Amino acid sequence: MRVEVTVNGQQRTADVEPRTLLVHLLREEFGLTGTNVGCDTSSCGACTVLLDGESVKSCTVLAAQADGREVTTIEGLASADGALHPLQRAFQENHALQCGYCTPGMVMVSMSILAENDTLDEATVREGLEGNLCRCTGYHNIVKAVLAAKEEMGAQL
Amino acid sequence: MTMTDPTQQEHIIGKRRVRREDPKLLSGENRFADDLVVPGALHLVLVRSPHAHARIRRIDVGAAQSMPGVVGVYTAQDLQAEWAGPMPCAWPVTPDMKSPTHYPLAGEFVHYAGEGVAAVVARSQVEAVDAAGAVIVEYEELAPVLDLEDAVRDAALAHEELESNASFVWTLEPNSEAVDAAFRDAAVTISERYVQQRLIPAAMEPRAMVVVPSPMGGDFTVYSSTQIPHVLRVMLALTAGIPETKLRVVAPSVGGGFGSKLDVYAEELLCLALARRLRQPVRFTEERGEGTMATIHGRGQVQYMELAADADGKVRGIRVKLLADMGAYLQLVTPGVPLLGAFLYHGVYDVGAYSFTCTGLFTNKTPTDAYRGAGRPEATYAIERAMDSLARKLEMDPAELRRRNFIAAEKFPYESVAGLVFDSGSYQENLTKALDAADYGQLRAEQQQRRAAGSPRRLGIGVSCYVEMCGLAPSRVLASLNYGAGGWEAATVRILPTSKVQVVTGTAPHGQGHETSWSMIVADKLGISPDDVEVLHSDTSIAPYGMDTYGSRSLSVGGTAVYLATERVIEKAMKIAAHQMEVAEEDLEYVGAAFRVKGSPEQQLPLAAIAFEAFTAHNLPDGVEPNLEASISWDPPNFTFPNGTHIAVVEVDEETGRVELVRYIAVDDCGNQINPLIVEGQIHGGITQGVAQALYEEALYDGSGQLLNASLADYLVPSACEVPSFELASTVTPSPTNPLGVKGVGEAGTIGSAPAVINAVVDALSDLGITNCPMPATPERVYQLIQQAKSE
Numbered sequence: 001m002r003v004e005v006t007v008n009g010q011q012r013t014a015d016v017e018p019r020t021l022l023v024h025l026l027r028e029e030f031g032l033t034g035t036n037v038g039c040d041t042s043s044c045g046a047c048t049v050l051l052d053g054e055s056v057k058s059c060t061v062l063a064a065q066a067d068g069r070e071v072t073t074i075e076g077l078a079s080a081d082g083a084l085h086p087l088q089r090a091f092q093e094n095h096a097l098q099c100g101y102c103t104p105g106m107v108m109v110s111m112s113i114l115a116e117n118d119t120l121d122e123a124t125v126r127e128g129l130e131g132n133l134c135r136c137t138g139y140h141n142i143v144k145a146v147l148a149a150k151e152e153m154g155a156q157l
Numbered sequence: 158m159t160m161t162d163p164t165q166q167e168h169i170i171g172k173r174r175v176r177r178e179d180p181k182l183l184s185g186e187n188r189f190a191d192d193l194v195v196p197g198a199l200h201l202v203l204v205r206s207p208h209a210h211a212r213i214r215r216i217d218v219g220a221a222q223s224m225p226g227v228v229g230v231y232t233a234q235d236l237q238a239e240w241a242g243p244m245p246c247a248w249p250v251t252p253d254m255k256s257p258t259h260y261p262l263a264g265e266f267v268h269y270a271g272e273g274v275a276a277v278v279a280r281s282q283v284e285a286v287d288a289a290g291a292v293i294v295e296y297e298e299l300a301p302v303l304d305l306e307d308a309v310r311d312a313a314l315a316h317e318e319l320e321s322n323a324s325f326v327w328t329l330e331p332n333s334e335a336v337d338a339a340f341r342d343a344a345v346t347i348s349e350r351y352v353q354q355r356l357i358p359a360a361m362e363p364r365a366m367v368v369v370p371s372p373m374g375g376d377f378t379v380y381s382s383t384q385i386p387h388v389l390r391v392m393l394a395l396t397a398g399i400p401e402t403k404l405r406v407v408a409p410s411v412g413g414g415f416g417s418k419l420d421v422y423a424e425e426l427l428c429l430a431l432a433r434r435l436r437q438p439v440r441f442t443e444e445r446g447e448g449t450m451a452t453i454h455g456r457g458q459v460q461y462m463e464l465a466a467d468a469d470g471k472v473r474g475i476r477v478k479l480l481a482d483m484g485a486y487l488q489l490v491t492p493g494v495p496l497l498g499a500f501l502y503h504g505v506y507d508v509g510a511y512s513f514t515c516t517g518l519f520t521n522k523t524p525t526d527a528y529r530g531a532g533r534p535e536a537t538y539a540i541e542r543a544m545d546s547l548a549r550k551l552e553m554d555p556a557e558l559r560r561r562n563f564i565a566a567e568k569f570p571y572e573s574v575a576g577l578v579f580d581s582g583s584y585q586e587n588l589t590k591a592l593d594a595a596d597y598g599q600l601r602a603e604q605q606q607r608r609a610a611g612s613p614r615r616l617g618i619g620v621s622c623y624v625e626m627c628g629l630a631p632s633r634v635l636a637s638l639n640y641g642a643g644g645w646e647a648a649t650v651r652i653l654p655t656s657k658v659q660v661v662t663g664t665a666p667h668g669q670g671h672e673t674s675w676s677m678i679v680a681d682k683l684g685i686s687p688d689d690v691e692v693l694h695s696d697t698s699i700a701p702y703g704m705d706t707y708g709s710r711s712l713s714v715g716g717t718a719v720y721l722a723t724e725r726v727i728e729k730a731m732k733i734a735a736h737q738m739e740v741a742e743e744d745l746e747y748v749g750a751a752f753r754v755k756g757s758p759e760q761q762l763p764l765a766a767i768a769f770e771a772f773t774a775h776n777l778p779d780g781v782e783p784n785l786e787a788s789i790s791w792d793p794p795n796f797t798f799p800n801g802t803h804i805a806v807v808e809v810d811e812e813t814g815r816v817e818l819v820r821y822i823a824v825d826d827c828g829n830q831i832n833p834l835i836v837e838g839q840i841h842g843g844i845t846q847g848v849a850q851a852l853y854e855e856a857l858y859d860g861s862g863q864l865l866n867a868s869l870a871d872y873l874v875p876s877a878c879e880v881p882s883f884e885l886a887s888t889v890t891p892s893p894t895n896p897l898g899v900k901g902v903g904e905a906g907t908i909g910s911a912p913a914v915i916n917a918v919v920d921a922l923s924d925l926g927i928t929n930c931p932m933p934a935t936p937e938r939v940y941q942l943i944q945q946a947k948s949e
Contacts, residue, residue, distance in 0.1 A: 033192035034185015036412070038361045039445040043869035046361060074185040084180060092179040095838045099668030100182030101361040101412025107183065122882065129877040133869065135361050135413050136668050138845030138906075139877040141838060 003067040007032065008076025016063050022056075023047045025063035026073060034074040034104045038133070045132030048105035049073050055112035057105075057131070074104035077111075087111060087149040096145035098136035105132050110146045120150045169681040170897075173834040176673040177687075187410040190365035190382045191442045198367055198438040199228055201428055202285035204275040204292045205447060206267035209301035209521040209862020210315070213265060216275055217293040224291055226284030228435060231276045233262040239430035241398030244486070245421055247388075247641035248493035250517070254325040257316040257519070259486040261423035261430075266317060267296070268485035269521050270862055271450025276427050278439060301521035301862035305459050305480040308518040315485065315519040324483055324517040325492060329499050331574055335510035339474025343465035347546045353458040353535045354932055355482065355856035356849075358528050359874050362412020363448045366425055367440035368432040376403040377432060381425055384414040385705040386665050388642070390697050392421045392489075397429050408695040411667035415846070416527035417452050418667065419707045420489045424451075449867040454856055455528020457482030458495065462502070462539040465510075470551050470558045474510035477502045477539065481517050484524035491526045492517050496638060497626070497708075498532030500575040504540035505584045505622045505800060506562035511574040521862050527707060529846050530904040533625040534911060541621040541912035545919065546928060555620050555916070556592055560585065563622075570893070577626065579798045580900070581890040582826060584622060590886055591620075591802040591824040600806060608924055613811040617921025621803045621913035627901035628713035628797035628894060643792065644710070647702035648718035650679060650726045651786035654772035656765035658683065658690040660722075663703020664715035665695045669903065670835045671711060675719050677831055678897070682723040683764065684750040702790060709799070709901030712831065717895040718791040725787030730767045733785075736778035737770065738762055797892045797900035801825035803844070803909035805917040814940025816852055816918055822884045823909060828892040828900035836902050841883055843906020849875050850907075851914035853933050922946070 004013045007030060014029040026032045026049070035058060038046035047058040050072035058071075077085040084092070087110055097103040106129070113120070113128035125146045126139070134142065181187040218230035237260070244259040258264075263272050275292050279285035302308045302315040308322040315322050330336075340346060366381035377399065383389050386406040394401040411418065424441045432439040443451060458481050465474040481495040495515045503511055544562075548555040563584040564571050571579040597618070604616040629635075630644030649661040660675050676690035693699050704714075727747055734752035735742040738760065745752045753761035767785065770776060774783035806820035823840055830836045853873040857865040866872040891898025911932065918934045919927060925946040931938060 027192075031194070032185065033188065036189065036362070037191075038363065038412075039869040041445070041868040041870040044361065044445075074183070078184050084183060088180075088183040091183055092175050095176065095834045097179060097182055098670070098838060098842065099361065099411065099413040100178070100187065101189065103182055104185055126877040131876070133361065133874050133876060135359060135415065135846070135874065136842045137838060138841035138843075138880060138883065140841040140880075140882050143877065143882065 001064060003063050005066045006070040008072060018064060020063040021059055022061040022063050022066050023058035026058060032073050032075050036101055036104060038101065043133065044102070045109060046102050046105040048108040048132060050108055050111060053115065055109045074107060077107065086152050087114065090145040090149035090152065094141045094145040094148055096137060096141040102132060102134040106134060106142055113146060114150055114153060120147055122147065169677045169687060170831050171829070174673060174677060174687070174832050175834065176670045177676065178670060178672050189362055189410045189412055190367065190380050193367055193380055193409065195367050195369055195438045195440065198440045199278050199280060199435065200282045200285040201424065201431065201439050201441040202277045202289045203273040203424070204277065204289045204294065205451065206263065206270055206272045206274050208267060208296050208298055209270045210299040211267050211296035212299060213263065213267060213274060214295040214297055218275060220293070221277060221288040221291040224284065224288040226280040227288045228278045228280065230288065230292060233260060233264040236262060236430060239434070240396060242396050244423065245392045245396060245489060246487035246491065248490045249639055250327050250492045250496060251325040254492060255319050256324065256487045257318055261426045268315060269523050270864060271447065271523060272485065273423055276431065278431055278435065303520055303522065303858055303862055305482055305518055305520065308520055309480055309516060315521050322519045324487065324519060327496060327515045329513040329575060331576060332510055333512050336474045336476055336512045339465040339510040340476065343473060344468035345466050345547065345550055347464040347543050347550065349462050349543055349546060349929065351460040351462060351539055351542060352931055353456040353460065353538065355457040356455040356528060356854050357449050357856050357872055358415045358417035358452065358455055359869070359872065360413035360415055360417055363443045363445055364418065364422065364424070364452055365442040366428055367438055368428040369438045370432040370436060372436040376405070377429060378405045378407060379425065379429060380407045380409055382411050382418055383408050384411065384418040384665055384667055384707055386695050386697055387663060387703040387705050389421060389425065393425065393429055396426055405698045408665050414667045415529040416455060416531060416707060419527050420453055445869055446867050449872065450523050450864055453488055453526035454484065454523045455525060456535065457525045458535050460535065460539045462543045464543050464547055466547055470547065470553055470561050472506055472508050472562050475503050475508055477513045479515040481515055482522070482525055483517050483519050484522045485519065486524045488524045488526040491524060493640060494525065494527055494532045496532065498536035500573070500577050501533055501536040501624065501626065502540055503574065504537060505564060505624045507564045509574055522858060529843070530907045531708065533904065534847065534908045537621065537623040537908050538912045542915060545916045549923060549928065556588060556597065559588060559620065559622055578795055579624065580795060580892045580894050582624065582798060582800045583888055583890050584800060586888050587800065587802040587824045587826060588622060590888060591804050591822050594824065594884060594886055595804045595806065595822045615809045615811055615921040617807045617809060617917040619805040619913045619915065619917025619920055621909050621916060623909045624798050624800040625904060625908050626796040627709035627799055628793050629708040629710040630793070631795060632792050642704065644704065644714065645790050645792040646704055646715040646718045647788070647790045648715065648722040649786065649788040650719065650722040652726060652764065652768040654769055656768045660690060660692045660719055661700045662692060662694045662715050662719060663700055663705070664711040665703065665705045666711070667706065669706065669711060674712065674831045674835060675716060678716055678720050679723050682720060709903035712899050713797045713892070713895055713901045714791065714793050716831065716899060717897055718789050720897055721791055722787045722789045725789060726785055729781070729787060730764060730785055732778055732781055733767050733770055734762050737776060793894060795894045797828065797894050799825065799827045799900040799902060799905050801905060801909055803913040805913040807914065807917040807921060809918060809921040809939060811943055814936035814943060816934050816939060818848060818881055818914065820884065821881060823906065824886045824888060825902065825905050826888040826890055827902040827905060829889060829898040831899065837885055839902045840885055840906040843904060844883055844910045845875060845880050847907040847910025848880055848914055851911040851932055851934060853879065855933050
């Protein structure tokens with residue numbers, strides 16, 4: 001079947017089997033390998049992307065369900081001139097990643113956390129990150145990074 | 158090259174510096190093994206045994222072979238001619254160690270659930286998966302050996318070909334008479350049994366690999382999510398019978414390892430052999446549900462720990478007996494894991510009498526191997542739990558008991574009873590600092606208040622002091638332990654004509670930030686900006702020599718090699734500078750990226766100019782070769798001994814058994830710190846993995862040997878909601894083992910944390926008479942302990 005998706009602002013189309021998952025559409029059809037697969041039970045969140053602005057685990061969404069909708073992946077966050085998004089920058093500045101495998105998912109779910117909360121505290125951030133697993137950082141610096149990004153992005157508004 | 162002002166030359170080492178690795182990882186630009194696009198690559202999927210122990214009666218591949226897209230279906234027999242040898246184990250710990258035959262696919266018998274019995278190769282992943290489902294295997298089930306204390310009795314055998322489940326018995330008895338005397342004369346003894354449950358390493362990136370052959374050229378490139386590209390190349394060459402010169406191994410971005418990628422895996426060998434046979438690239442990516450069975454597990458020990466002490470709490474003797482679960486086969490360093498702990502069961506304490514015995518046992522479970530800490534978390538757990546038991550028996554504060562037994566700061570370098578020489582440390586200072594940071598007195602007062610008030614939210618405070626051995630390793634020591642390789646590390650530093658610097662390292666980072674830290678070491682020494690230093694690694698054709706990354710060795714061995722190679726480059730540049738400035742070398746000094754005449758700083762030649770001169774070679778002194786490059790292989794003279802004190806504060810809900818970790822204080826001494834930002838990150842993650850063992854994780858098997866929690870939905874890797882933010886501090890006693898004074902920090906957090914947490918849990922419940930709590934301290938377990946204690 002044919003699916004038409006706006007990915008990171010670009011119109012993309014592909015012919016896929018009906019059983020194709022969104023994550024495989026992104027990785028294999030569109031070559032967007034920044035979105036990672038870390039499990040087979042929708043537990044780890046490494047594949048988190050934004051679907052119409054809301055975070056979803058792209059291993060639990062069929063490619064067909066994304067038809068006609070907008071998807072944002074980790075590749076779509078930096079500006080065209082290569083400047084990192086304030087959230088990406090906060091991840092770097094706070095050493096919120098080590099091996100980097102969970103990172104795209106962590107960043108994308110954090111985009112949702114930032115968008116959905118006018119104010120943030122540590123408990124809210126931790127709750128928001130609950131569906132995403134990281135084995136390297138112990139979450140300490142990820143939490144710090146999200147709070148720092150909120151502060152910086154809030155100041156910009 | 159960006160020059161720093163020589164008069165204001167700033168140290169780069171020791172300053173927090175954000176990582177250069179991050180922008181690529183934060184934007185999806187980097188490539189993990191499964192991200193690599195290889196045209197024409199075939200997909201390998203394994204048919205795995207559903208049984209823990211069985212005889213294979215028949216494998217019928219007929220139906221699978223005729224399925225769409227299938228290129229071939231192979232059994233052990235079909236591939237036997239591919240192997241020059243069995244799967245490697247590099248650490249035969251005793252001369253009579255038993256190691257059952259182990260090839261990439263099972264032959265007549267399967268010995269654990271998840272072992273591969275057939276390999277399916279197809280044009281697409283989906284077709285390979287579908288065909289694997291069509292392979293018919295008939296099994297005759299056999300009794301599995303699952304429990305260590307059963308295994309040691311040999312009631313049933315894990316391997317038909319062996320007469321016993323014991324692979325080896327390894328002892329360390331420097332003074333057994335003194336041990337007997339210590340226990341005979343002791344005022345008080347402690348005798349406890351601890352279980353180190355099996356853990357699933359669960360690096361976030363599942364293993365992935367692709368082998369690209371060059372059939373006409375006769376060579377192969379192996380891309381694998383491995384921690385050990387160099388060791389892997391040697392082992393693949395030996396096992397697949399391919400000249401080492403025809404093998405290039407590349408570890409692309411690797412998504413965490415924790416020891417689980419410190420191995421030579423069946424799938425790597427299968428991809429290589431099938432790429433050779435089919436003359437096409439072959440790739441494999443494990444699914445999480447198979448990786449939990451097919452990738453090594455960690456821990457898996459039963460520990461019998463005995464202490465003998467005086468009435469005032471001074472520990473006089475320690476006796477350790479260990480049963481260690483090898484799993485079904487010996488992987489790369491499986492039998493050596495308990496040895497890495499064997500020297501450390503007296504912990505940070507000055508103990509004169511010591512004996513250690515370990516029996517390595519086969520079971521019909523996934524093979525074990527090194528997992529974060531490898532032997533040292535187990536040792537630390539045993540001594541730190543036993544110290545708490547001793548404190549309780551003597552009605553002494555556990556912190557005070559530790560203080561009485563510490564190796565005193567003035568005793569370093571300290572020769573331990575087990576034969577190690579501890580480099581440096583100030584264990585008293587670690588403890589004092591941690592107690593102060595925790596406000597220990599206040600916590601104890603609050604605990605008493607809650608107890609007096611009968612609060613169901615019980616407070617527990619757990620102290621754990623640790624020392625570990627890192628910097629693997631002095632090669633001669635490895636020889637004495639029968640390890641099959643050395644422990645050196647290699648580095649090359651070259652200054653290019655444009656004065657940019659290339660560093661080649663034999664370490665293989667997978668999250669540790671070596672590119673950033675190594676560039677800091679070199680830039681600090683050369684007086685240039687780290688941005689001008691590029692670090693190359695993890696590709697055997699770029700970095701031909703290396704011993705890779707594990708055991709917190711990379712900085713203390715690999716970073717030191719980088720440092721020493723930088724020194725050598727400066728020495729060579731000094732010769733060229735002296736020649737061109739027509740002065741003696743002794744009259745020159747290197748300051749701020751320039752050679753200048755001592756006492757006449759206006760007479761100077763910048764390093765950048767020397768780099769270009771070395772390239773043109775127009776005017777070099779006699780006997781000096783062109784180019785500005787130095788290579789070194791450095792063998793450390795000793796291990797390093799990171800140490801620290803960790804304090805866990807837990808609340809145990811008496812009504813539900815739930816344990817909440819409310820505070821965690823860690824004081825660590827990893828020697829000098831190159832980049833404190835990275836040091837802290839390593840400790841955060843390490844603590845969380847130890848907390849995971851203490852409270853959440855265990856590979857659970859049923860009576861038939863099935864792994865019950867083979868998915869991340871069932872195996873409880875902690876999320877952000879299960880841990881607090883951590884309170885860190887450090888002490889610094891530079892290691893005299895290496896010129897950087899560093900010790901290593903990759904495993905410290907994991908080593909200190911599990912005993913701190915369990916000590917806290919037991920402490921919260923001790924007034925009920927509870928003295929032990931198995932790991933993981935799940936709500937169900939804790940609830941039952943409380944109910945049982947109350948009914949007694």
